[in-house]
Amino acid sequence: MTSRMPIKFEILAEDKVTRARAGLLHTPHGVIETPVFMPVGTGGTVKGMTQDELEALGVQILLGNTYHLYLRPGHELIREAGGLHRFMSWPRPILTDSGGFQVMSLKSLGRVTEDGVWFRSHLDGSSHFLSPERTVEIQLALGSDIMMCLDECVEYPASHETLQRAVSLTTRWAKRAKEKVSGVGCQVSGKDGTGSGSSDASGTEPDGNLRASPDTWHLTPDTFPALFGIVQGGTDEELRRQSAEALLDLDFEGYAVGGLAVGEPKSEMYDTAQFTAELLPRDRPRYLMGMGTPEDLLEGVARGIDMFDCVMPTRNARNACAFTSEGKVILKNARYARDDRPLDPSCTCAVCRRYSRRYLRHLFVAGEMLGAILATHHNLHFYLDTMRRIRQSLLFGEFAEFHCRVRARP
Amino acid sequence: MTSRMPIKFEILAEDKVTRARAGLLHTPHGVIETPVFMPVGTGGTVKGMTQDELEALGVQILLGNTYHLYLRPGHELIREAGGLHRFMSWPRPILTDSGGFQVMSLKSLGRVTEDGVWFRSHLDGSSHFLSPERTVEIQLALGSDIMMCLDECVEYPASHETLQRAVSLTTRWAKRAKEKVSGVGCQVSGKDGTGSGSSDASGTEPDGNLRASPDTWHLTPDTFPALFGIVQGGTDEELRRQSAEALLDLDFEGYAVGGLAVGEPKSEMYDTAQFTAELLPRDRPRYLMGMGTPEDLLEGVARGIDMFDCVMPTRNARNACAFTSEGKVILKNARYARDDRPLDPSCTCAVCRRYSRRYLRHLFVAGEMLGAILATHHNLHFYLDTMRRIRQSLLFGEFAEFHCRVRARP
Numbered sequence: 045m046t047s048r049m050p051i052k053f054e055i056l057a058e059d060k061v062t063r064a065r066a067g068l069l070h071t072p073h074g075v076i077e078t079p080v081f082m083p084v085g086t087g088g089t090v091k092g093m094t095q096d097e098l099e100a101l102g103v104q105i106l107l108g109n110t111y112h113l114y115l116r117p118g119h120e121l122i123r124e125a126g127g128l129h130r131f132m133s134w135p136r137p138i139l140t141d142s143g144g145f146q147v148m149s150l151k152s153l154g155r156v157t158e159d160g161v162w163f164r165s166h167l168d169g170s171s172h173f174l175s176p177e178r179t180v181e182i183q184l185a186l187g188s189d190i191m192m193c194l195d196e197c198v199e200y201p202a203s204h205e206t207l208q209r210a211v212s213l214t215t216r217w218a219k220r221a222k223e224k225v226s227g228v229g230c231q232v233s234g235k236d237g238t239g240s241g242s243s244d245a246s247g248t249e250p251d252g253n254l255r256a257s258p259d260t261w262h263l264t265p266d267t268f269p270a271l272f273g274i275v276q277g278g279t280d281e282e283l284r285r286q287s288a289e290a291l292l293d294l295d296f297e298g299y300a301v302g303g304l305a306v307g308e309p310k311s312e313m314y315d316t317a318q319f320t321a322e323l324l325p326r327d328r329p330r331y332l333m334g335m336g337t338p339e340d341l342l343e344g345v346a347r348g349i350d351m352f353d354c355v356m357p358t359r360n361a362r363n364a365c366a367f368t369s370e371g372k373v374i375l376k377n378a379r380y381a382r383d384d385r386p387l388d389p390s391c392t393c394a395v396c397r398r399y400s401r402r403y404l405r406h407l408f409v410a411g412e413m414l415g416a417i418l419a420t421h422h423n424l425h426f427y428l429d430t431m432r433r434i435r436q437s438l439l440f441g442e443f444a445e446f447h448c449r450v451r452a453r454p
Numbered sequence: 455m456t457s458r459m460p461i462k463f464e465i466l467a468e469d470k471v472t473r474a475r476a477g478l479l480h481t482p483h484g485v486i487e488t489p490v491f492m493p494v495g496t497g498g499t500v501k502g503m504t505q506d507e508l509e510a511l512g513v514q515i516l517l518g519n520t521y522h523l524y525l526r527p528g529h530e531l532i533r534e535a536g537g538l539h540r541f542m543s544w545p546r547p548i549l550t551d552s553g554g555f556q557v558m559s560l561k562s563l564g565r566v567t568e569d570g571v572w573f574r575s576h577l578d579g580s581s582h583f584l585s586p587e588r589t590v591e592i593q594l595a596l597g598s599d600i601m602m603c604l605d606e607c608v609e610y611p612a613s614h615e616t617l618q619r620a621v622s623l624t625t626r627w628a629k630r631a632k633e634k635v636s637g638v639g640c641q642v643s644g645k646d647g648t649g650s651g652s653s654d655a656s657g658t659e660p661d662g663n664l665r666a667s668p669d670t671w672h673l674t675p676d677t678f679p680a681l682f683g684i685v686q687g688g689t690d691e692e693l694r695r696q697s698a699e700a701l702l703d704l705d706f707e708g709y710a711v712g713g714l715a716v717g718e719p720k721s722e723m724y725d726t727a728q729f730t731a732e733l734l735p736r737d738r739p740r741y742l743m744g745m746g747t748p749e750d751l752l753e754g755v756a757r758g759i760d761m762f763d764c765v766m767p768t769r770n771a772r773n774a775c776a777f778t779s780e781g782k783v784i785l786k787n788a789r790y791a792r793d794d795r796p797l798d799p800s801c802t803c804a805v806c807r808r809y810s811r812r813y814l815r816h817l818f819v820a821g822e823m824l825g826a827i828l829a830t831h832h833n834l835h836f837y838l839d840t841m842r843r844i845r846q847s848l849l850f851g852e853f854a855e856f857h858c859r860v861r862a863r864p
Contacts, residue, residue: 089817089824096804117791117816125794125812133808381527384535394506398543402535406527407499413823414499 051190051270051297053078053329053350059443063321063348066438069329071137071189072269073129074104078329079345079438081431082107082139082353083424087116088132091358092413092420095133101424102432105137105189107353110182111146115165115172119185127187139353140188142179142274145197145302145334156196158213176220180271184228188269192300193221195274200307207278210303214276215290222294225271270297272331275320278303279312288323299324300331301349305340314343321348338367338430339450345434346447357427361419364408367426373401375419380405393425461600461680461707463488463739463760469853473731473758476848479739481547481599482679483539484514488739489755489848491841492517492549492763493834497526498542501768502823502830505543511834512842515547515599517763520592521556525575525582529595537597549763550598552589552684555607555712555744566606568623586630590681594638598679602710603631605684610717617688620713624686625700632704635681680707682741685730688713689722698733709734710741711759715750724753731758748777748840749860755844756857767837771829774818777836783811785829790815803835 052070059065069076083090083098085106090098098106108128113119125131128138147154147163154163160175176194183191194217196210273291277283291299301320304313313335321330331351332344341352357367364375368388373380375387383401395404395418407415437446462480469475479486493500493508495516500508508516518538523529535541538548557564557573564573570585586604593601604627606620683701687693701709711730714723727742734740741761742754751762767777774785778798783790785797793811805814805828817825847856 087816087820087822088813089822092823092827094804094824094827095808116820117812121791121812121816124792125810131810131813131816133810133813381531382534394504398505400535400541400543402527402531403498403541403543406497406531406541410497410526412497412499413502413826414504416823417502417504417827 050268051329053298053327055326057438057441059346059438060441061444062346062447063318064345064434064438064443064447065348065350066435067329067350069350071105073135073137073189076104076137077435078350079341079431079435080104080351081341081427082351083427084109084353084355084358085132085134085138086355087112088122088128090420090424091362092417093358093424097421098134098424099136101421102428103136103424105139106134108138108140108186108188109146110140110143110179110186113140113186114143114182115167119182123185123187127185129187137189138186139190139331139351140183140186140192141333142192142194143174143182144179144194147174148197156213158216160194160217176217177224180221180224180228184269190270190272190298191225192272193218193274193296195276195302197276197303197306198278200278200303202278204280204283207276207280207283211276211283211287211290214274214287214302218273218291218294218296221271222273222296272296272298272300272329274300274302274333275323276303277320279308279316281316281319284316284320285323288320292323292325296328298329298331298351300333302333304332305335305354310340313340314347317344317349318347324348338427341427341430342434342447342450345438346443352431357423358420361423362416364415364419366419367423375401375404375415376408377405387419387422388426391422391426391429393422393429395419395422395425460678461739463708463737465736467848467851469756469848470851471854472756472857473728474755474844474848474853474857475758475760476845477739477760479760481515483545483547483599486514486547487845488760489751489841489845490514490761491751491837492761493837494519494763494765494768495542495544496765497522498532498538500830500834501772502827503768503834507831508544508834509546511831512838513546513834515549516544518548518550518596518598519556520550520553520589520596523550523596524553524592525577529592533595533597537595539597547599548596549600549741549761550593550596550602551743552602552604553584553592554589554604557584558607566623568626570604570627586627587634590631590634590638594679600680600682600708601635602682603628603684603706605686605712607686607713607716608688610688612688614690614693617686617690617693621686621693621697621700624684624697624712628683628701628704628706631681632683632706682706682708682710682739684710684712684743685733686713687730689718689726691726691729694726694730695733698730702733702735706738708739708741708761710743712743714742715745715764720750723750724757727754727759728757734758748837751837751840752844752857752860755848756853762841767833768830771833772826774825774829776829777833785811785814785825786818787815797829797832798836801832801836801839803832803839805829805832805835 054068055065057066067078069078082105086109122128122131147161154161162173179194195214198206198210273296275287277287324330329350332349366373366387369390380401386396388396437443464478465475467476477488479488492515496519532538532541557571564571572583589604605624608616608620683706685697687697731740739760742759776783776797779800790811796806798806847853
């Protein structure tokens with residue numbers, strides 16, 4: 045096992061009433077202010093957004109989907125380009141998932157064995173195998189800052205037996221992923237300065253004018269990616285405890301709460317997030333996977349969560365659904381046909397400063413790309429701004445009041 | 455007839471060898487540097503581009519399609535919003551076509567009579583009628599800076615009889631359009647400061663924070679739109695002469711060369727552009743409709759054309775076809791799968807400065823919106839930059855050399 049600490053988590057403020065905290069997460073590609081929302085860049089792009097726009101929006105870390113990138117364009121092609129950061133020209137941190145969730149949520153396609161998961165590509169039906177070691181290899185090729193262990197995520201509701209089996213398997217897989225990383229880590233140190241995850245990217249540059257300094261793209265032994273363990277166990281407190289304890293023994297750089305936001309009632313989701321977060325070490329970042337609405341971010345932070353991701357702001361935007369300070373706005377609705385107000389009158393984003401609901405509705409009704417582009421921009425701004433205000437309230441010691449005020453809204 | 459001159463055309467430089475000239479076209483919404491390329495914003499949006507991006511690209515004037523805007527969202531809805539500029543939040547000049555080209559190019563749908571064109575909506579099959587007067591009314595509702603007369607555009611090849619008939623009809627329609635505008639113009643003057651084209655947009659603002667000063671959006675008698683006549687006659691020199699002379703008698707603020715780029719050989723297109731341009735007054739802008747490739751812009755300018763529009767840079771971009779200094783690049787091509795060079799190594803656009811062909815190819819293969827967005831940005835930059843270089847060479851008195859140098863390229 046390696047003693048290097050690829051990321052460093054610094055707590056700047058903790059709320060006195062709730063479990064909420066604000067901090068800084070130092071990663072190979074920069075410092076992230078937590079709590080943080082990570083937009084989902086499934087196939088190496090946040091749908092409809094340019095990287096310039098994402099930077100201007102203040103996106104601090106993107107999530108990349110290993111499943112999609114492995115299938116298309118393929119992780120070797122990305123490794124060859126110098127990793128995902130360089131491939132997509134995104135200089136800030138990237139977290140990649142393990143690919144397991146996609147494989148298992150396309151259920152008819154996946155078959156779970158002790159060794160790993162067999163699945164068929166949704167693109168061409170070809171057969172593939174994902175093991176705990178393999179997903180680490182792929183994520184190293186992608187060169188992400190934070191990698192996730194392969195876990196077994198079960199549906200809701202699930203029997204106690206199914207949940208127990210998933211927890212045990214997830215634990216054994218986590219151990220294998222950790223061992224794989226440690227092995228590679230030793231290799232990296234032995235290789236004297238070249239991370240194997242990016243070893244074939246250290247060649248000459250095909251041209252001089254496109255790329256930033258290679259130092260900002262490549263991983264070195266000092267900037268090796270972190271690996272997070274994923275706690276499973278459904279909404280069962282005892283299973284969550286078992287899962288968390290087993291993972292804590294493996295000493296991960298961060299911990300995720302998996303298997304939530306899969307259909308369970310909100311109250312159970314929040315309760316599970318809270319008691320799972322309490323099982324995790326104070327000095328490690330906590331990541332609640334795949335959640336959720338703007339309200340969920342606030343409730344998650346209050347329960348001790350530091351990191352969030354969700355497709356909702358981007359996917360809903362493409363379906364003409366905008367998040368605003370006054371609730372959801374369905375932009376195709378006929379009531380907006382003659383509405384000259386901005387999408388959200390109290391929003392300061394580039395879309396709300398320039399365009400009317402009348403125009404946005406027209407774009408969606410006419411099937412124009414710009415509708416999705418503008419709604420995505422606004423929704424991401426809304427999520428990121430919500431998180432900025434949450435963080436600000438924590439740093440000012442006013443989170444509990446902020447929490448109450450927002451919850452009291454009609 | 456009115457004596458107001460809504461636009462003013464100023465010639466700054468004329469080439470000594472060719473017919474090329476550089477100028478300034480003063481319009482109600484600002485000054486346009488000519489020769490100019492106008493991106494096509496069919497349905498109130500240049501597909502895939504935000505208005506911020508268009509401004510940053512240096513777009514000086516957009517083309518709006520009357521046919522599309524009339525059908526969706528409807529010109530009354532746009533008039534009510536304060537005109538197309540305000541509806542789509544585009545403060546710079548807009549030229550609108552008459553709608554006739556779309557109606558007639560969807561042939562099975564259109565029926566031409568002396569009075570105008572009957573057509574069916576491509577959206578819902580509903581029946582509509584477009585007359586010379588009606589298209590002026592619609593364009594006034596849109597509030598464009600430059601309106602186009604309804605004309606009859608015939609296919610290539612066409613019989614002499616068909617062409618002759620089209621020229622005669624186009625002339626009669628032009629006269630009716632001109633009379634319609636003159637009538638409205640008198641009305642405007644009589645109304646003491648409120649253009650009838652935007653009369654119901656002078657009401658109170660629904661909110662204070664979204665809009666720029668109404669002065670920049672509304673037309674006044676001093677900023678009444680211009681009307682351009684369209685010369686028809688196919689590639690027949692005598693018919694072109696007839697058409698031009700008849701239109702000159704009507705004294706339009708500018709003249710377009712219509713009925714080209716409809717399938718005729720390039721050499722005939724260039725020849726027709728040249729002899730038609732020579733028939734037109736030196737002190738009025740000349741607009742070659744619907745053309746063309748970057749080379750066509752150069753050849754058109756050399757033949758005395760000042761204004762161009764074409765869907766090619768935007769439509770081709772969405773089909774993964776990019777214009778570069780080295781020719782067309784088909785971005786889906788497998789040869790770019792591992793190509794880390796920028797799309798066009800000698801281009802300075804935001805796309806070429808940031809992304810590789812490898813990444814762009816991936817986006818198109820994966821069907822990601824960002825592919826179309828980035829390729830559109832690059833192609834528009836390429837067209838606008840081509841025109842800027844042409845204009846620069848004219849101002850420096852070096853157009854003929856520039857023309858030769860570009861034509862000599864392999």
